[in-house]
Every structure is written in C-alpha cells, then in structure tokens.
Amino acid sequence: MGLDPGKEEQNAALQKMRKRVIETIGRNMDLYGISLSTGHLYGLLYFADKPMTLDEMGSEMKMSKTSMSTGVRTLLDLKMVNKVWEKGSRKDLYEVEYDWYQTFTDFFDIKWRKSVETNILILRKSMEEINKLEKEYAEDPEMVDLLHKDKAKLRDAYAYYQWLDRLIDTFENGDIYKLVPKELPDEI
Amino acid sequence: MGLDPGKEEQNAALQKMRKRVIETIGRNMDLYGISLSTGHLYGLLYFADKPMTLDEMGSEMKMSKTSMSTGVRTLLDLKMVNKVWEKGSRKDLYEVEYDWYQTFTDFFDIKWRKSVETNILILRKSMEEINKLEKEYAEDPEMVDLLHKDKAKLRDAYAYYQWLDRLIDTFENGDIYKLVPKELPDEI
DNA sequence: TACTTTGTACAGTTTTTACTGTACGTTCTT
DNA sequence: AAGAACGTACAGTAAAAACTGTACAAAGTA
Known part of the structure; x- marks a missing residue:
C-alpha cells in the first residue's frame, strides 16, 4: 500500500485495520450501484498515501489491469476519483x-438528477396524451373516470419529482448545510 | 390491468401510456438497487386500480408466481408496497x-442508515486501534506519521457519516420540508 | 379428518455481469 | 522514424443474479 517495504511486518496491525475499513467501505458501495470489487478499489485508493497507477492498483488488488481500468472509469464517472497529473510520469x-x-452531492447530481429529468419528460408527455383522450372519450363516463385517476397519479408523481429536483439543488448550492451543518466530529 | 375486459381495445392508447410510464419508473428503480423486472412490477402496482394478488401480477407480467413472490418481498422490505387485508379473500x-x-425517506432509513451505522462502528473500533498503535510505536517517527495520516482520514469519514445520519434524521422527522417544501405541481 | 388453496423453499436453468488475456492504437522516448 | 510503454477495445470465460417449476408446509374449507 505504498509503504516502505522494509516495514511491512511491523505494520501488520495497521494493514489489518486498513483492510477492515477498506472492506467496510467497499461493502457499502452498493448504495452507489458499484460492484464489490470496485468498492474495494475505492477503499484502496482512499488509504493510499499518494495517487496510484493502474499497475499499482492491479498488483495490490491482485487483479488484471483491464479490471482496474474499467473500475477506475466507473469511479471517475461518479467523480469519486480524480485523475492527477504529475510531471515526469507517463502513467x-x-x-x-x-x-x-462533494461525492455525495455529485452522486445525486449524476444519477438521481438524470432519472428525475427523464421521468419528468415522460410524465409531461403522458399527461398531454391523457388530456387528448379526455376530449376524445368525453361521453364515456367510465373511461373519463379511469383517465382522471391516472391523471391524479401522474400529477402526484410530477410533484414528487419536482421536489426531488429542488432537494438536489440544495445539495448542489450548499443550502442543505444550513439545515444540516457540517460539524466537528464527536471525540472518537 | 384490472380494466373491464370488454374495453380492452378502446383503451389501447391508455394502456400504451401506462406501459410507457411503468417502464420509465421501472428503469429508474436501479437507483434503489432493484432489478428491472421488480421495477416493472412496482410500476404495474402503481397503476393498478386495486390491490393485486400474486397470481394477478404473474399473469400481467407474464412471469412465474415465484418471481412475483420474491419481487414483492423485495418491495415490502423497502416498504415500497404494503400488504393489504381484505375480508373474504384468502389471498x-x-x-x-x-x-x-415516505418511500424516499424509508429507503434512506432502511438502506443508508444501516450502512452509516455499521461504518461508524468500524471507524470507532479502528480509531481505538490506531490510538493503541500510536503508544506502541511512539519512538518510530515514520510510523507515527502514517498513523496520524490515517487518523485524520478516519476522523473525516466519521464526521461525514455523522452528517449523513443527521441528514436522514431530517428526512424522518420532516424537517427537510422546511428547507424544501412540498409544493403544488406546476401546471403540466 | 380429508381436501383445497396459497405462498415460498429449493434445485436447476437461463441470463447478466464481472473479470481476464490478447491485440492494438496512441503517445512518449531516443 | 523506430521502439517502448501505456491504456483500453474486444472476445472469451468465470461468477453471480434472475427466473422457473416442483414440492411442500401452513391455513382455510367442507
């Protein structure tokens, strides 16, 4: 893990601690829709004391470089890792x-926002269609009733997605920290 | 979908609209860690005009009852669907x-909260261990430096999880709606 | 009590996802 | 310009997840 190789043995306890935290982090990564091993990769990078290359990751994870490449890309897409430039290194x-x-915010901005937007689009379109059908079947009370029920559902869904959109706004613009401030950690 | 069978043809446009919305809902369900078909099941139930049995779901989804059973259970675990009692029916x-x-809140309470709690536990444990190691290796400056760096990381992580915990609290106790009120939907 | 009906456990199958090794285009070095 | 090192596309393989059908336990019915 980037440690002075001569100290490996001495650091057994530290390594064990790190490993446990890394696995815990990795295991929880499924909340972000990330596979276990990519989660582990993230944990590894979290404790690395310097930026890592694909080869280094591969040898630490005992996995192929190809897998590291795709794993890193997944993490990059979610902005959970950043590419770092270092003069002298070609890697x-x-x-x-x-x-x-920031990672939390980015996740919602990238994944949830996209979802919200497409859903809102579909709901608009569907609502238009319902309005059209309402005129078409105006003399069919049963059909009108059905349409009204669906309309109410779509309206509720639409309101919810707008709320979600505004919630994500507060993550992005930092207003959320007015309600839930970042605090110094309790003593642990 | 519970419609008068005699009206099937008439309702083709309505069915098409529903199907599109159902699929949109279903597709976005991966945010909740739910498979596509369970997402579709959810969408189906969303538009059902009355509570459904496993058999009804199976025939609508053209899938086995077993799959419906496991799908419903997944949704029940996330409190996305509720079991309904109706006298006279054994099903x-x-x-x-x-x-x-509420579904949004429950999701975070069930999935994220659990994650936060186990992470906090592991972090506490690890921090203790680091403190122990610090005493043990007090005369090894290099090791002390390493330990300090890890300690800082753990502390940051801890602070973040506490923040997340408080954020989820605001979902649960409704304070979030002070910051992001539920509003009447725009005209759509 | 014997007979149905209902939901799910479980084993087997299919489908999807994760992972690997090779090959190749790109970029840097000399 | 030739050669070396790097990252990734792609095809094939291994592992995991989703799905099905059967079998059975639990609970209702006659």
Whole structure:
C-alpha cells in the first residue's frame, strides 16, 4: 500500500485495520450501484498515501489491469476519483475525491438528477396524451373516470419529482448545510 | 390491468401510456438497487386500480408466481408496497405505497442508515486501534506519521457519516420540508 | 379428518455481469 | 522514424443474479 517495504511486518496491525475499513467501505458501495470489487478499489485508493497507477492498483488488488481500468472509469464517472497529473510520469495517476460531501452531492447530481429529468419528460408527455383522450372519450363516463385517476397519479408523481429536483439543488448550492451543518466530529 | 375486459381495445392508447410510464419508473428503480423486472412490477402496482394478488401480477407480467413472490418481498422490505387485508379473500393482496416522499425517506432509513451505522462502528473500533498503535510505536517517527495520516482520514469519514445520519434524521422527522417544501405541481 | 388453496423453499436453468488475456492504437522516448 | 510503454477495445470465460417449476408446509374449507 505504498509503504516502505522494509516495514511491512511491523505494520501488520495497521494493514489489518486498513483492510477492515477498506472492506467496510467497499461493502457499502452498493448504495452507489458499484460492484464489490470496485468498492474495494475505492477503499484502496482512499488509504493510499499518494495517487496510484493502474499497475499499482492491479498488483495490490491482485487483479488484471483491464479490471482496474474499467473500475477506475466507473469511479471517475461518479467523480469519486480524480485523475492527477504529475510531471515526469507517463502513467495516469488517480486519487480519491476526499471531500465526501462533494461525492455525495455529485452522486445525486449524476444519477438521481438524470432519472428525475427523464421521468419528468415522460410524465409531461403522458399527461398531454391523457388530456387528448379526455376530449376524445368525453361521453364515456367510465373511461373519463379511469383517465382522471391516472391523471391524479401522474400529477402526484410530477410533484414528487419536482421536489426531488429542488432537494438536489440544495445539495448542489450548499443550502442543505444550513439545515444540516457540517460539524466537528464527536471525540472518537 | 384490472380494466373491464370488454374495453380492452378502446383503451389501447391508455394502456400504451401506462406501459410507457411503468417502464420509465421501472428503469429508474436501479437507483434503489432493484432489478428491472421488480421495477416493472412496482410500476404495474402503481397503476393498478386495486390491490393485486400474486397470481394477478404473474399473469400481467407474464412471469412465474415465484418471481412475483420474491419481487414483492423485495418491495415490502423497502416498504415500497404494503400488504393489504381484505375480508373474504384468502389471498394476500398488495398495493404500492403511494406516498413517494415516505418511500424516499424509508429507503434512506432502511438502506443508508444501516450502512452509516455499521461504518461508524468500524471507524470507532479502528480509531481505538490506531490510538493503541500510536503508544506502541511512539519512538518510530515514520510510523507515527502514517498513523496520524490515517487518523485524520478516519476522523473525516466519521464526521461525514455523522452528517449523513443527521441528514436522514431530517428526512424522518420532516424537517427537510422546511428547507424544501412540498409544493403544488406546476401546471403540466 | 380429508381436501383445497396459497405462498415460498429449493434445485436447476437461463441470463447478466464481472473479470481476464490478447491485440492494438496512441503517445512518449531516443 | 523506430521502439517502448501505456491504456483500453474486444472476445472469451468465470461468477453471480434472475427466473422457473416442483414440492411442500401452513391455513382455510367442507
């Protein structure tokens, strides 16, 4: 893990601690839709004391470089890791985004926002169609009733997605920290 | 979908609209860690005008009852659907939780909160261990430096998880709606 | 009590996802 | 310009997840 090789043995306890935290982090990564091993990769990078190359990751994870490449890309897409430039090195270097609040925000901005937007589009379109059908079947009370029920559902869904959109806004613009401030950690 | 069978043809446009919305809902369900077909099942239940049985779901989804059973269970675990009691029927009936704000909150309470709690536990444990190691290796400056760096990382992580915990609190106790109020939907 | 009906456990199958090794285009070095 | 090092596309393989059908336990019915 980038440690002075001569100290490996001495650091057994430290390594064990790190490993446990890395696995815990990795295991929880499924919340972000990330596979276990990519989660582990993230944990590894989290504790690396310097940016790592694909080869280094591969040898630490005992996995192929190809897998590291795809794993890193997944993490890059979610902005959980950043590409780092270092003069002199031809290899690409990566390090985690250590600001987890930012990572949280990015996740919602990237994944949830996209979802919200497409859903809102579909709902608009569907609502238009219902309005059209309402005129078409105006003399069919049963059909009108059905249409009204669906309309109410779509309206509720639409309101919810707009709320979600505004919630994500507060993550992005930082208003959320007015309601839930970042605090100094309790003594642990 | 519970419609008068005699009206099937007439309702083709309505069915098409529903199907599109159902698929959109279903597709976005991966945000909740739910498979596509379970997402579709959810969408189906969303538009059902009454609670459905496993058999009804199976025939609508053209899938086995076993799959419906496991799918419903997944949704029940996330409190996305509720079991409904109806006198006279021996079959179990299910309907979606129509309050999506509640569903959103439940999701974080069930999935994220659990994650936060185990992480906090592991971090505490690891921090203790680091403190022990610090005493043990007090005369090894290099090791002390390493330990300090890890300690800082753990502390940051801890602070973040506490923040997340408080954020989820605001979902649960409704304070979030002070910052991001539920609003009447725009005209759509 | 014997007979149905209902939901799910479980084993087997299919489908999807994760992972590997090779090959190749690109970029840097000399 | 030739050669070396790097990252990734791609095809093939291994592992995991989703799905099905059967079998059975639990609970209702006659």
